[in-house]
Amino acid sequence: MVTTMALCWRLERRDGVTIGLTAHDRDLAIDGLVYRAAPGMTPSAIVRSASLEADTMDATGALSAQAIGEEDLLAGRWDGAAVTVFATDWQAPGPGVVLGEGTIGAVETRGGMLTAELRGAAAALERPVVEETSAECRAELGDRRCRVAMAERRRFARVVAVDGAVVTLDASESVANGWGGGRLRWFGGANSGLEDSVVRSEGVRATLRRPPRFDGVGALVEIGEGCDKAIATCAGRFANAANFRGEPYLPGIDLLTRYPGG
Structure with a gap:
């Protein structure tokens, strides 16, 4: 069984483009997607753990204009793409055994070779869990917190x-x-x-x-249209001060350094 195992990568870009790659020496068709042969595509050691530490893995392979081109990488088309790495039996290709899932993080290109870091789902735990206070609005214009209608904007x-x-x-x-x-x-x-x-x-x-x-x-x-995230703009231009997501009048750290007459 081990001698018939082949590694496969399924990559889904944020714009909907999906490609498949395999380390096997011929193409494999799995669930309607053709996994193109990329024998030079090799992963680093895959480590899975039950701890809260982020699981990461590096994948290295040759750049290909038909699959992952250098221009598209530098343009950012592959930033944040969802990746699934799995092993399957090339004699009877199927979903196989999932070895790792995540998104593309840091990408390095050198001498026609691509090295991409795959960040697991636990990497999301590294982000702050609560928002910090700010004088500017933390919402994006038109999102569910801002609520400004963007159809005419x-x-x-x-x-x-x-x-x-x-x-x-x-x-x-x-x-x-x-x-x-x-x-x-x-x-x-x-x-x-x-x-x-x-x-x-x-x-x-x-x-x-x-x-x-x-x-x-x-x-x-x-x-x-955009917004400078200031309370004056929110109130005057968008009449949306009720949904302002910031603290423009909250005293800052400089309050501790003030002195009489300063």
Whole structure:
């Protein structure tokens, strides 16, 4: 039985793209998904424990344009992708025995080789369990805590020009710096499926946090209004102070260092 075992990887990107890879020397079809042969794909030692420590594993293999390309990795398409590693009998391929599950963490590329860290479900326990106080709102504009209706605050536009991180659209913002703090989603061209944060906007121009990964001229995008997370903006622009998720008037640590007349 051991001599007929083959390792398989199922990877599901956040945009819905799913691929399968196997360490076997030929493709395997399992539950409607073809696991492409990638004999050079090898995992590090898989350690599973009952403790609360995060389970991690590294997978190393050759980069392939047909599967996981370097450009897609650097563009962030595989960030946070769900991964399942399992062993199956290549003579009768099936779901097999699950060896590890998690998401893709740190990724390193060197000399045409890919090394990806797989972080298990227990890694979520490393995050803070409660929120810290903050003067700014901790909700995202339009989410279930903010509750601002976004249907009329998003629009589709076409990219007219790209100059570094500045994107010019064929549509203008509705209010001054209205897109600042918002998100721009690409629906066409080489950037399709990617998102970018908008730092600020002016008229038809939006400045992104970083330049587009690929050429975006002529591509269709969706851009939505943003928020600077200040109580004044929440109350004045969105009339939503009742749902503000911050403590703008809570004294800070500097209160301890104040002195009379300071």
